[in-house]
Amino acid sequence: MAVPKRKMSRSNTRARRSQWKTTAANLTSCPSCKADKLAHTACPSCGAYNGRQYAEALRTVNEL
Ligand SMILES: [Zn+2]
Numbered sequence: 001m002a003v004p005k006r007k008m009s010r011s012n013t014r015a016r017r018s019q020w021k022t023t024a025a026n027l028t029s030c031p032s033c034k035a036d037k038l039a040h041t042a043c044p045s046c047g048a049y050n051g052r053q054y055a056e057a058l059r060t061v062n063e064l
Contacts, residue, residue, distance in 0.1 A: 042049035
């Protein structure tokens with residue numbers, strides 16, 4: 001059976017795929033409607049992004 005030739009570094013041990021964890025998404029509040037939204041995306045409830053309105057977000061809201 002194959003045996004590792006060298007000791008694995010602490011860095012490589014800690015970077016092993018089994019140590020990969022997910023982190024919670026960063027939520028910010030919309031400046032126009034104060035709802036929670038993902039950073040750097042249009043607001044899902046009002047469609048505002050950087051002072052503009054986005055029709056696709058508005059259509060999604062109208063379907064609900
Ligand atoms: Zn909003």
